[in-house]
Amino acid sequence: MWFKNLYLYRLHDQPQLDAGALQAALSEQAIRPLGGSERRSMGWMPPTGGASTSLLHELQGQRLITAVRFERLLPSDVVREEVEERAVEIEQREGRKLRRQERQELKEQVVEELLPRSHIKRQRIDVWWDTNRSLLAVNTGSRKRAEEALDLLRETLGSLKVTPLATQTLPMRAMTEWLAQPYRRPSGLLLGDKVELKAKGDDGVVRGRQVDLDSDDMQRLLETGRQASQLALEIESVMSFVLHDDLTIKSIRFSDALLDEAGEIEDDGDAIVRLEADFLLMTRALGASIESLISWMGGEANLASASKGAVA
Template sequence: MFKNARLFRLQDALGQDAMALEQQLSTRRFQPCGPLTLSTMGWSEPLGGESQALVHEAAGCLLICAKRQERLLPASVVAEVLEERVSDIETAEGRTVGRAERRQLKEAVTAELLPQSFTRSRRILAYVDTVAHWVVVDAASERMAEDLVSLLRETLGTLPASLLRPSVPPPTLMTRWVSEGRGEQGFELGDACELRDPKDKQSVVRCRGQDLAGDEIATHLQAGKQVTQLALEWEQRLSLVLAEDLSLKRLRLTDELIEDSGVLEADDPAARFDAEFTLLIHEMRGLLARLDGLFGLSGSDSAEVPW
């Protein structure tokens, strides 16, 4: 289900139940790109074709989905056609095309080619935990998460969500774990990490499939590098990669947990989805509470994310 998790703290209650949120999101339901539209973004069904609902509720969490579509018109294609048009004019009229005219030609070429371009769509899942007060976005990049939160704020008119501001710098704690060869409070070291020199951001070492307590990693730490990404397993229930911005990557429930939960026994796809989502919610609440305790998480000074 969720492969990534980018986290935002809710400073106040959302003030929306599933029905009210459904009504709000319906005002910004996803619409495909028009012939001259570069991109569009709106709310889509989190269960895909299984349901027309824009909100799926489970265990105090509201699952939502943003859908973004954009037209693929490479700049190189526009430039090639533009140069042909400019060359034709200069040859036919014996004059040089000026900057302003070139700009107008470029706009005309873009408008001509845009309706013929392909479109690409992507879905971004997120859920609002109304019990533990989190917004969790399944986005690989910060920009994608920001786009969804911005859309949610525009749809609702306001959103009391804030960026995380840890009192303990994540690289400091992760570096200590690796240097000691062990995690703490339920975390076990995995077999991958990223190390960076805080004085030289270009100096990066990425290790995967090796013993993090070995001599090679120790040498990098002694040279002053810090751990900025670290593969971990939490309580033998979740595996993940923790990044220095506290985003979670390669998030996966362990096979043992899934088998013990009975999720795989559900025959109906919707029932199985609901069971998986409920299981994920329960484990994520425990994980985020543990991260909160370790890093002393709080929101930014602003009551809302500043973008």
């Protein structure tokens, strides 16, 4: 249940749906098995898996919904080898070379035959909807997958106006200042041991892992004009993470204290109680952390201008 990566979005004109109406809408887009010739499909599944049929969990204004993506994996080299074997057999039998169109038709036939027997990749994508903050967050490591989940939610609701969360101070500038000027770091914000620095020109990217970010070597790199595009940070007693220059939060690790607090909650082996307890603790920590990051970077970017670029 504990999220690892977050793509953050601001909701504009937040849909006013109660839990019952949202549950009904999600049911219309529930995941279904792939048909024999279908390559991929996407729909909603219960966040608890088989422990419940509910597609929505809502506690104190925090909503959890889960998308699942099915995709058939048919490697191109498998198709190519099968096409080649059949083409050789036909050419030897008929004593002629197959035309390009015939090879294309043969390839389509091979794909049609092999696709129903191919492996199906299943990918879960959790969506956190904070109705108190009009915030959407998608737990995935890929911007493309996050947008696919939002597209599914948009199709489910009929419309959804969102923009990527943005701050007055660009994350790259804020991270660079925190690195170069320790006295400007917010109280309670600690540096980790991972960084990615980009040059303004074509000097490439410098990446450091398990390094002292307050070292003289790091300061010399910053003096050349490089800027931090990724930076490992820790909000004391809450969580550690890597902040990216698009305000994506990745590699999240929650503090031992928070996990211990979750572990002390009695669930009597009930998967639903466990999920909801963890979800509520996690969203409290994430919500407060996101608010702190926004504040540390000068507040949120102008909502009026941002909403003009919102996708409905």
